[in-house]
Each structure stands twice: as structure tokens, then as C-alpha cells.
Amino acid sequence: MDPHDLHIPRETVSLRQQVTDRLREAILYGGFEPGEKLIERELCDRLGISRTLLREALQHLQAEGLIVTVPHKGPSVARITEEEAREIYQVRGALEALAAEGFARHAPDAQVRRLRLHLNYLHTPDAAANILAAKNGFYDILLEGCGNRVVGKILTQLNNRITLLRRYSLSHPGRLPETLRELAEVVSAIEARDPEAAGRLCALHVARAAEVVAKGFAAATQPHT
Amino acid sequence: MDPHDLHIPRETVSLRQQVTDRLREAILYGGFEPGEKLIERELCDRLGISRTLLREALQHLQAEGLIVTVPHKGPSVARITEEEAREIYQVRGALEALAAEGFARHAPDAQVRRLRLHLNYLHTPDAAANILAAKNGFYDILLEGCGNRVVGKILTQLNNRITLLRRYSLSHPGRLPETLRELAEVVSAIEARDPEAAGRLCALHVARAAEVVAKGFAAATQPHT
DNA sequence: TCTCACATTTTGTCTGACAATCTGTCAATC
DNA sequence: GATTGACAGATTGTCAGACAAAATGTGAGA
Numbered sequence: 001m002d003p004h005d006l007h008i009p010r011e012t013v014s015l016r017q018q019v020t021d022r023l024r025e026a027i028l029y030g031g032f033e034p035g036e037k038l039i040e041r042e043l044c045d046r047l048g049i050s051r052t053l054l055r056e057a058l059q060h061l062q063a064e065g066l067i068v069t070v071p072h073k074g075p076s077v078a079r080i081t082e083e084e085a086r087e088i089y090q091v092r093g094a095l096e097a098l099a100a101e102g103f104a105r106h107a108p109d110a111q112v113r114r115l116r117l118h119l120n121y122l123h124t125p126d127a128a129a130n131i132l133a134a135k136n137g138f139y140d141i142l143l144e145g146c147g148n149r150v151v152g153k154i155l156t157q158l159n160n161r162i163t164l165l166r167r168y169s170l171s172h173p174g175r176l177p178e179t180l181r182e183l184a185e186v187v188s189a190i191e192a193r194d195p196e197a198a199g200r201l202c203a204l205h206v207a208r209a210a211e212v213v214a215k216g217f218a219a220a221t222q223p224h225t
Numbered sequence: 226m227d228p229h230d231l232h233i234p235r236e237t238v239s240l241r242q243q244v245t246d247r248l249r250e251a252i253l254y255g256g257f258e259p260g261e262k263l264i265e266r267e268l269c270d271r272l273g274i275s276r277t278l279l280r281e282a283l284q285h286l287q288a289e290g291l292i293v294t295v296p297h298k299g300p301s302v303a304r305i306t307e308e309e310a311r312e313i314y315q316v317r318g319a320l321e322a323l324a325a326e327g328f329a330r331h332a333p334d335a336q337v338r339r340l341r342l343h344l345n346y347l348h349t350p351d352a353a354a355n356i357l358a359a360k361n362g363f364y365d366i367l368l369e370g371c372g373n374r375v376v377g378k379i380l381t382q383l384n385n386r387i388t389l390l391r392r393y394s395l396s397h398p399g400r401l402p403e404t405l406r407e408l409a410e411v412v413s414a415i416e417a418r419d420p421e422a423a424g425r426l427c428a429l430h431v432a433r434a435a436e437v438v439a440k441g442f443a444a445a446t447q448p449h450t
Numbered sequence: 451t452c453t454c455a456c457a458t459t460t461t462g463t464c465t466g467a468c469a470a471t472c473t474g475t476c477a478a479t480c
Numbered sequence: 481g482a483t484t485g486a487c488a489g490a491t492t493g494t495c496a497g498a499c500a501a502a503a504t505g506t507g508a509g510a
Contacts, residue, residue: 012296012502014462016284040492050464052277055493059241059281063288071237072471072492087375090327094319150312154379239493265461275495280462297502299461 020057028163038075082217089210093203099146101199104190107145115141245282253388263300307442314435318428324371326424329415332370340366
């Protein structure tokens, strides 16, 4: 981009960094259950690293809210309570609105087009096969173009925590069409360069998603009604 | 409260936790400069702990954004760029609005009164002596009563990062009266149980504070204009 | 003054250790 | 048979020391 930027990206990714990323990935998509106990020695063996390093990585993930540690009982995958989920969705609503607003205001036209393209892609059966990753792709574009990396980072972390609830939220797969319709409205507002509308629609979208999750919780707690 | 809740609060605070807190405190209020290099062995000696433990604490603080680590150069106190500060204030605006809104909606009357009392306290010379701590007290009440602990945690972290800029923002000490006026308006809206107004006023307050910091930045970069 | 080789410092990671605590088991008791 | 208690094993919390790799500082030589 900037011809003056001769910065060479330092490709040295410390082992610790890799461990942290791997572990995060494993917790989010690798079949660990919320509440599951993480036994250090076992993880060390599976990752092929020392306990020192593992514990550093665990500290990082703890700060991200993905694991919790009880003294002398050790780390376990975080449990998201219903209330906490509601709170997270509330924050997410406010911040995604901010992101959409920023995107409508600052993103270059090319990026707006990319967003539209990705939305189209979301309609394909290809995307439906791995809808989680596909939706994340959409958000990645949104966060990248909103001109506020801080909001991006926070939303990513919140999103990770919500991913722990996959169990509940994916129990309503029928919502996809609505989701796409809502996102389409957001994209339209962005194309119209109407930040206020984009923000409002985005917040609305999140609020709807929150409702679905709340229902998922209710269904999980009282399964036979 | 609940007579069935016989839970005994586990007072065991792990040494690591204490180290993390101490270190955070030291970075925020203990005279470390943004960008200052943190030498592990030295900190170990000063804290009287092993390197193992120190590095775990550092990982935690790194995840909180208070320190950054360059491979093979080690940790240093994070530097907040002007752009990042702007971004943080933007997020803070959105989230504090959310908090004020929630407070106006959910906080019991007693807590609203506590907020008003603390606002009055902020006018005393006693509070002015340590205005940073006094203002934090105000926010603590706000965050406690807003009914959303997630927002509280995020705002605390953002606030910590902003504290690293103390240098710039405190260069405008004359703003205190305005600050108090703005906060008074927020409290009034809360007392009137008008969430929408409380949120809007709170966001406005943050936006004003952001301007001041931006000016502080400008003054620091071009000192002689 | 600049440059380059070298010594020193600091980081990244590993290993092994040990006390404190938790957990599971199994016998003794009611 | 259910409960209790004691004990052994597993796991965590923390330390000390080690060593290679990289960064930094230093002094000799151009």
C-alpha cells in the first residue's frame, strides 16, 4: 500500500504465541466442552511443550475469558451463563452498531463491494456447509473496514466467548434466511452511505440473534415443554 | 441474602493473582513510562518471585493490552498512539452510554442516590486532591448498578489503557468544572429514569473528554505553536 | 568516525523438584 | 447399605537452574 512502508513483517512467531493460538482454536472448535477440566500435563503431552509454556498460554486465554481457573483445581473451559450471554449480546449490539456505522462512513468503495460480494457468497450452498466460518468472514471484512481496530479486537473476543454457546444457538438452524435478510439490509444501508441506519440495523440484527440464543437456553433448561 | 447460599468465599488469592494485580497497579500508577522496557530479572527481584510466575503475570497483562512483547526484545509498557486513543474513546462512548442507560433502567433507587452523593463528593476539595481515584469511584458505582458486568469489565480495561495517557490528558486540569457539569446532567437523567437521555449525555461527555485528549496529543507533538 | 567482531545481557524454553491441595478408594462404623 | 474417615495418588502452585538464540553494548581496527 504505502510505498514508504518498508516494514518487514517479523515472521518470528514465538512458540508461546503458536501454543496460545492452537489452544484457543482447540477450545473454540476442537470439541472441548464448556466446563471441561483442562489437565496441564495432558495438554503438554498433546501439544509437545513444557508446562511452563502451557501455563503462560493458559494465562493469556484466561484473560480473554475463554478459561477460568479455580485455585488448586486448575483451569477449565469457561461456562457462559444465560445472564452473561445476554450481557455479551448487549455489548455486541452496541459495538457492532459502532462498527457498521464506521464502515458506512470510512470504508473505501472497494471494500463495500467486497462486503456485498461476501454477502452473496453467504447465500451459496458452499457457504451454508460451514456457515460459522462464512459468517466470521463477513464480520472480518466489516471489522477491517470500520476504521477502529479496538472495536475489532473486543468484538472478536466477545464472539469467541459466544462461540462457546454454539450448542444452544445452532439448535435454531432455521434462522439463516432471516439472518441473511437482516445482513442484507445492513449492507444496503452501508452502500447508501447511511451510517445511522447501518448502525441501527446492525444493532437490531444482534438483538434478534440474542433472542434466538435466549430461546435456546430456555429449551436446554426445560427440554420437554 | 439467600439463606440457602452457604457458599464461603474462597479467600485464597493465588500468588500469581497478587503479582498480576501489583504489576498492573505499578504500571498504571507506579511511575513506569509508556514504552519503558521491563526487564524480567529485575522485576523478579523487586517482587521477590520467580521468573516463571512473573512471566505468567506478564502474559495476563499483555492480554489486557497494558504491555506489549516483541520477540527476543521482551516486554515493555504499551504505548497508546493517538489513533488508538481516538478508537478507545469511541468504544468507551458507546459502552458508557450503554452502562448509563442500563443504570437508569435497572439500578435500585438506593444506588441512584449513592451515585448522586458521590457526584456531590466530587465537588469537594477533598476529592479534587485525588481526582483520578474520585472519578473512578463514580464509575465504579455506575458500572456496578448498570446490570451488565461484561460492560464493566471491558470499560475497566479500556480505562486502564487510557490511564497510560495520563500525561496528556492531565495537562488540561481546567476541564474539571465542565466534567462535573456533564456528569451532573447524566445523573439527573438517571434520576428522571430516562435511559435514552442518560445514554446520550454520557456518550456526549466521553466525546468531549476525547477532544481534550486529542488536543493534549497535538500539544505534545507540536509543543511550540 | 565508522565498522565489525566479540563479550555480555536478556529472552525463550525446558527440566526437574517439592509442598499444598484436591480426588478417589476402601475399610471401619453405625 | 449408607456414611465417615483415613490414606494414597494425582494435580496444581511455585521455585531454581539450565542453555540456546537473539539482542545489545564495547572496543579494536580501518
